Amino acid sequence: MSRTMKAVVKTRPEPGAEWREVPVPIPRPDWVLVRVRATSVCGTDVHIFGWNRWAESRIGRDRLPQILGHEVAGEVVETGAQCSRISVGDYISAETHIYHPGDLQAMLGQRHIGERMKIVGVDHDGCFAEYFAVPESVCWVNDPAIPPELATVQEPMGNACYALLGEDCDVTGKTVAIFGDGPTALFATGIARAAGLTSIFVIGASPYALEIARRMGADHTLSISDTTVDRVQFVRDHTGGYGADIVLDMVGAPQAIKEGLEIIRKGGRFSAFGVSGSASVPIDYNNGIVFKGIQIHGISGRRIFDTWYRVRNLLASGRVDIRPIVTHLLPLDRFAEGFDIAMGNPRQCGKVVLFPDAAELSDARRRMGMV
Numbered sequence: 001m002s003r004t005m006k007a008v009v010k011t012r013p014e015p016g017a018e019w020r021e022v023p024v025p026i027p028r029p030d031w032v033l034v035r036v037r038a039t040s041v042c043g044t045d046v047h048i049f050g051w052n053r054w055a056e057s058r059i060g061r062d063r064l065p066q067i068l069g070h071e072v073a074g075e076v077v078e079t080g081a082q083c084s085r086i087s088v089g090d091y092i093s094a095e096t097h098i099y100h101p102g103d104l105q106a107m108l109g110q111r112h113i114g115e116r117m118k119i120v121g122v123d124h125d126g127c128f129a130e131y132f133a134v135p136e137s138v139c140w141v142n143d144p145a146i147p148p149e150l151a152t153v154q155e156p157m158g159n160a161c162y163a164l165l166g167e168d169c170d171v172t173g174k175t176v177a178i179f180g181d182g183p184t185a186l187f188a189t190g191i192a193r194a195a196g197l198t199s200i201f202v203i204g205a206s207p208y209a210l211e212i213a214r215r216m217g218a219d220h221t222l223s224i225s226d227t228t229v230d231r232v233q234f235v236r237d238h239t240g241g242y243g244a245d246i247v248l249d250m251v252g253a254p255q256a257i258k259e260g261l262e263i264i265r266k267g268g269r270f271s272a273f274g275v276s277g278s279a280s281v282p283i284d285y286n287n288g289i290v291f292k293g294i295q296i297h298g299i300s301g302r303r304i305f306d307t308w309y310r311v312r313n314l315l316a317s318g319r320v321d322i323r324p325i326v327t328h329l330l331p332l333d334r335f336a337e338g339f340d341i342a343m344g345n346p347r348q349c350g351k352v353v354l355f356p357d358a359a360e361l362s363d364a365r366r367r368m369g370m371v
């Protein structure tokens with residue numbers, strides 16, 4: 001193996017990234033080295049690529065240069081001396097929340113939010129590269145029935161799964177209103193359909209993405225630019241007058257959160273996944289939360305490995321077909337174009353998947369009917 005590789009590197013505390021020749025990482029004793037077959041662009045990567053306020057405070061300029069990316073499907077090519085569960089040749093993806101087993105949260109079954117938890121591509125070098133090193137503890141062996149262009153998105157699909165199912169997984173026969181039209185909202189729509197939710201409302205901005213939402217099984221798509229529809233009333237009218245049992249906020253905008261608290265029925269569950277760009281979000285605490293008796297559940301990451309198990313089975317069985325969401329396949333060296341597509345406003349994409357290897361990309365394009 002050549003000991004250098006190509007990678008997408010954040011080199012300076014300003015928008016952009018560089019396509020650079022860098023050393024292949026040497027895995028620590030309890031880490032593995034992975035040949036990246038496919039990797040996908042996430043909102044977090046967009047924040048880092050654009051170097052916004054969050055990136056400046058969360059990563060900081062002193063850590064640069066750092067390789068971007070955290071969503072991956074690949075083949076293990078080397079294992080550290082202490083690895084025992086994962087072997088060379090395994091086809092894996094990786095949980096990106098690198099948990100610390102000694103954290104209180106980890107001991108209580110909440111590994112994804114442990115105090116010392118680190119995130120791939122944020123606290124460590126990421127996977128927008130030919131090779132990528134990751135702890136064995138977060139590796140997840142993929143079902144071979146799931147091709148790399150789909151296996152790479154299991155991580156955000158796990159967010160969607162967790163946001164929808166919550167802690168009790170009590171969703172069948174219920175109604176859900178999903179705020180947002182990004183990939184995670186679209187994954188949640190497909191899972192909601194498969195999980196037997198009966199009225200699925202998707203509220204978004206992009207006609208392109210709302211069309212994907214309909215293909216994923218949304219019963220009602222509501223555009224925020226359509227001022228002729230009172231969305232709160234519309235949802236009540238279609239839920240026996242109650243409002244939605246479950247609300248997923250996948251936007252984080254104050255207006256979406258306000259509307260979500262109006263749309264949710266009394267005693268419902270509100271999953272808070274969208275990250276607000278505002279310093280504070282005004283809410284009607286008394287009427288929106290207290291007197292409504294709702295639960296609010298913050299979603300940071302996903303249950304490890306509960307959501308991975310469910311998502312793997314949903315994809316491998318074909319119960320959820322996410323191909324309408326995986327809209328763009330590009331070579332990794334065209335990452336800048338991938339970011340442009342992912343940042344487009346209005347949104348003209350679902351998920352953007354990148355491939356370090358040209359043959360892998362053409363196989364994926366053929367499987368997806370994109371030739």
Ligand SMILES: [Zn+2]
Nearest residue numbers: 042071155156
């Ligand atoms: Zn992600």
